[in-house]
Amino acid sequence: MSMRAIDKKLWRELWNLRMQAVAIAMVIIGGVGIFIMSLSTLDSLYETRGAYYREHHFADVFADLKRAPLAMQKRIETIPGVDKVENRVVAYVSVDVPGFDDPVSGHLLSLPDNSRGLLNQIYLRKGRLFEPGHDNEVVLSVEFAAAHKLQPGDKLHATINGRRKMLTIVGLAMSPEYIYQIAPGALFPDFKRYGVMWMARKPLATAYDMDGAFNNVTLTLTKGTNERDVIDRLDDLLKPYGGIGAIARADQLSNRFLTEELKQQETIATVFPIIFFGVAAFLLNVVISRLISLQREQIAGLKAFGYSNLAVGLHYIKLVILIVGFGIIGGISVGIWMGQGMSNIYMEFFSLPFMLYTLKPGVIISAILISLGVAILGTLYAVHHAATLPPAQAMRPEQPAIYHATIVERLGMQGWFSQPTRMILRHIERRPFKAVLTTLGISMACGVMVVSGFQEGAIDNMIEVQFGLSQRDDMMITYTEPTSQRSLYSLRDVQGIEHVEGFRNVPARLRYEHRTYRTAVTGLQPDGKLLRLLDSNLKPITLPPEGVVITDYLAKILHIKPGDLLTIEVLEGHRPIVQVPVVGTAKQDMGMNAYLQQASLNRLLKEGDAISGAYLKVDEPYQREVYRELKDMPRIAGVIEQESAVDAFYENVAQTILFYTFITTILGGSIAFGVVYNSMRIALSERGRELASLRVLGFNRGEVAYILLGEMAVLILVAIPVGLLIGYGLCAYMAYAFDTDLYRVPLVLGLRVYAFSALVVIISALLSALMIWRNIAQLDMVAVLKTKE
Amino acid sequence: MSNDQPSTHEPLEEGVVFHVHGVTKVYQMGEVQVHALRGVDLDLYRGEFTVLLGASGSGKSTLLNILGGLDTPTDGHVFYGETDLTRANESELTDYRRFHVGFVFQFYNLIPSLTARENVAVVTEIATSPMQPEDALALVGLGERLDHFPAQLSGGEQQRVAIARAIAKNPAVLLCDEPTGALDSKTGIVVLEALQRVNQELGTTTAVITHNAGIAQMADRVIRLADGQISEVNINETKLAPHELSW
Structure with missing residues (x-):
């Protein structure tokens, strides 16, 4: 079947428009890409966590106690609603890593002899499990091992129940219980100074005086069980054995931190794509409207041949769908690629053994519908505008656009403005909606930049308040058991x-x-x-x-x-x-x-x-010696040094924050650039004839550029304060959304954040102005004498 | 523009504003060379009303563009007074257009966001010794429509604003490219009357290019172009007034 002539026109025009088509497709690729990346990464994290918990039998209820006989397990199993029960021996130990002087605290968990456990099964990344009879073998958490560059075969010392023991590392593992690995009572993860280890039950029980007993129990529930009831019954059972109250999975430390982190990601993953997609939609609409209005004469021609308004509309919608289609396909591919990359970064960050990259059909469908919807709406508007003109009128030069004196001029300030300045003001006032949208687009870019500066500033402020004003100690020690105040004397005697x-x-x-x-x-x-x-x-x-x-x-x-x-x-x-x-x-x-x-x-x-x-x-110079002395005091369970905790935290988050700031700066900058550059390109295309006429009349490039760039400068000057306000609002929303019982993000925004945000917008605008300058220099003065539009 | 242009020609004849010598213009259109002008020699005299007559493709627009400093010839020289326009750079050409030439376009090219008065002012604000915009508009019979925007004016009125804009800077030469091309004959005559009035009252050298032979009868001199060459030069012994013209 041969192609209809009008469809041939479609393909040839698409070819002729290829540069513009690529520009439009790029905008869509950006919008769709970020949308799909953010949402698929989030879905992947939830999906992966779910699968990890399921496959590794992450417990539903966790309880610590002092010591209970193994027979108690049977009684726990009889609580209605309890599915599986596993009792463990858990010991807090101090660890000595060769070549590392700081105190390291460890969490030693028992595994049933030579198995990965019934619940909270570990994922063995490297090495092996324990061999019967080898009492000093341990499996280390991957993060702790990596922080100290430890490998299977290496050795370390641990003080268990006051007795120093040499341990041989046989494997490296991860656990659903420690996706977010943080010492109890600590505010941030510190992989160098806190580590999780697993040991065979028998040797650990022996070393910890727990033969025939346990001090930790975890259990899963059958479907539809009321968690609260089980916890109450369990607490009653364990009360005589020094139970300190069971907790549900939702309160389990690692899971809670992870949930909070995911909630934050969710906020970010919705705010940013909405902004970016909104701006992309705006650009798409503007560019396509302009594309169609340039086809005015062709539309008139088609109508003169007898094509109906509908047929003409459909023709252009096909053209737009083709262009947008390339963008959508490209955007989905880029989005998946970036999403997988992001998911892998999170896999490392959260200590997950695997990542199930998940792309829900709904995400793709939303991206397609939004892109197509916006593009088709813009097309229909422009086609309607062009197609409703009688063909003969459309072939004549367009009537001069209707302008009025602006409000400021009517207020009697007319004398203040030169003609070019009046042109700028009247042009803005003639299309207020477009001016507002452009301003809003630039404001969004500015707002995104404020948000990017917010996180770092907020963390600095939290640390400053917490460790500068509130917690002013250098070290905090905890005793294994409540101790008489007299023990402080022996501390006071330590030199330093x-x-x-x-x-x-x-x-x-x-x-x-x-x-x-x-x-x-x-x-x-x-x-x-x-x-x-x-x-x-x-x-x-x-x-x-x-x-x-x-x-x-x-x-x-x-x-x-x-x-x-x-x-x-x-x-x-x-x-x-x-x-x-x-x-x-x-x-x-x-x-x-x-x-x-x-x-x-x-x-x-x-x-x-x-x-x-x-x-x-x-006293600073004595710090090392003080450590050594404290380590030898048998009643001291752990030492936390504030400064190294803060340093470790910064070390951990610095990279994440840097990456985040980098991404948002690129995002903010590219939004500003995209809006300013596209707006100016279109203004140049719409007003090229007017500006070229002025060139013919003796205006130099600078004077002509003033009219075009001046308008943008006015909009940017309005957009920056609006953007800073929007940014403040977004930060306030994020601070509110991030508030949890673990931490509250303070809404602190320094002058530096505002200044940097404005600067990025201004630099992006200058960059696009520089590129537009070349187009202004190339205005065709000869063509303007002849062409109608 | 500097005054010490290297001059390779004999001093200009008394009263000559433009001296065009051996001008050719070749466009490269894809793989085809188009010879728009093939060796044109021409003088335009002070205060003269000249019509350049020719069919489409005769080269008349190219010639006007070169005279107006919008285009440069491939070969030959164009002297404006003592200045060789073919040696001027971009900013010298801009100054030349700014201070010495008035343009009238076929499609008026008014600035839609400026009123009639402001469309004239946009040029007088950058000129050295301009007329008052109101006076320029009165000269073309638009003293009553000063504060109308282009969208509120008819085609003929828009073109007369364009003429007022062109003459308000007191240019040495007024170049008009098919000034009546987009107008009906009745309106066209009103516009031509405005041009004639400017020429007579201000003594502005005026060159009008057109393919409309009817207009030629109001000129002092008619220069016919065909295939990039001057084919005929006629001096009108008896000029007609615009209202006596018909086409």
Whole structure:
């Protein structure tokens, strides 16, 4: 079958328009690509987490206790709704890695002899499991091993229950329990100073005095079971054995951090593609409308031959679908490629053993529908505009566009403006909608840049407040068990320790009316200098002798205010339940806690002057020696050094933040460039004749450029403040969306962020102006004398 | 423009504004060479009203473009006074158009966003000793429509604004490219009357290119072009007034 003539026209015109078509396709590739990348990466993460949890039998409920006989397992299994139960021996140990002086704490978990476990099965990345009879073999978490460049066959030392033991690494593994590997009580992951290890049950139980007993149990539930009921029954069972309260999967540390991270990703993955796609849609619409209006005479010709408006419309829609189609196919490919790359980056970041790249059909369909919808709408509008003209009129030169004096001029300021400036103002006012859209597009670019600066600034601020103003200790030690305050004397004797403040810390469930929250209650020294509570103006608060001060966000969650009575259910020891008046709230960006004076907490616990640990101020040059001394103190369970924790955190996130800033800068810059360049190209095409006429009349290039670029400059000047506002709004939304009980992202935006955002927009605009300058220089003055449009 | 142009010709005859000598223009159109002008010699005199008459493709527009500093010849010289336009660079040509030449286009080429008065002012603002825009518009009979935008004016009125814009800078020469080409004959005559009035009252040297032989009868001199060469030069002994013309 031979092609109809009008379809031949289609293909030939597509060929003639190929450069413009490529430009349009690029815009769509960008929009569709980012859309698909963001959403597919997010879907992949959820899908992968689901599969990992499923295949490796990640538990539903987790409980720690002091010590229970193995026979208890049978009783736990009889709780209605419980599917599988696995008991374990879990030990907190201090680790000695050859060649690394800092204190390292470890989490040693038992595996049933020579298996990957029943629940929370590990994924063995390298090496092997334990061989019977070899008591000193361990499997290391991949991250910990990588941080110290340890391989199977290497050795390290661990102090288990006060006894130093040499361990041989036989394998490297990952676990669904430690996708986000963070030490209990720490705020950030630190792979060098905290590691997870697995050991065969028998040797670990022997070393930890747990033969015939367990101190940790995890279980899965059958479908439709009420988690809360199981946890309550389990708590009742374990209470006599020192259970500190079971937690559901949602509260499991790694899972909680991961969930929060995914929630953040979700916010980012929706905000950015919407902005980018919106801008792409705008550009698409503008470019296609212009493309069609340039075909005015051809449309008139087709109509003169007897083609109907509908047929003409369909013809152009076909042309547009072809162009947009290339863009969509390209965008989907690019999106998948980038999505897979991003997913792999996340796989590394989150310690996932595999990544199931997931592209839901809905994502692709949305991308196609949005792109096509926008393009067809723009086409129809332009075709309608061109096709409704009677053919004869369309072949005559277009009537001069209708202009009016602008508002500013009517206000009597006419004398202030030269003719070119009037041209600029009137042109903006004649098409206010277009001017608004262009301004909005540039504003979005500016807004994206503000968002890109926000994250880094917010993290800096959090660290500054937390470690500069609130936590001012150099090291924090924790004892294996509550200890008498007298033990602080031996710390004060250590050379290099300048100041010591003990603290008491107990796990507790806080309750107000029907709302509860599980956290720690901390008893502080009344005149403490190493941990200070801050009010909303970041001024230190003095703890009164009675009553509790709680984190402001915790007060919000519990709907409690100063003067109300807070119920504290202690989850340790005799488990007293007490009521304490709230006397104030403290601003805290990380964690949520309740604070009392230590003496007051001791009284509530009906104990002596017990402390759980101490904050230390250490003279810098003595730091190493202090470490060594502390390591040898048998009652000290762990040492956290603030500075190295912060450094490790920055080391970890710096790359992510750098990558993120890089991406958003490119994104913001390219949006600004795309909007400005395309707007100017189209303005040049629409007004080329006018500008060339001015060149003929003796205007030089600079004067002509002023008219074109001046208009853009006006729009950019308006767009920048609007963009900074939009950026502030987006940041406020993100800060709000990111707020969790783990941390609150402060809405702090420095002048630097605003200045940088404006600068990127201005540089992008200058760059496109530079490119347009070449086109202005090439304006065809001879053609303008003859051509009608 | 500098005044010390190297001059290779004898001093200009008294009253000559343009001296065109041996001008050829060859366009490369794809694989074909188009000879638009094949050795044109021509003088235009001060205050003279000249009509360049020719069919499409005769080379008349190319000649006008070269006179107006919009195009450069492949060979030959064009002297404006003592200045050789063929040796001028881009910015010298811009200054030449800015201060010395008035253009009238077939399709008016007014700035749609500026009123009649402002369309004239846009040129007078950059000129050295211009007329008042209002005076220029009064001269073409549009003293009453100063604040109308192009969209509010008829074709003939738009063209008269274009003429006012061209003459307001007091140019040495007024170049008109088919000024009545887009107009009906009645409106065309009004426009030609405006051109004649400018020529008579201000003494502006005027060159009109057209394919419309009817217009030739109002000229002082008629130069016919065919195939890129001057085929005939006639001096009208008796000029007709525009309203006596018909086509």
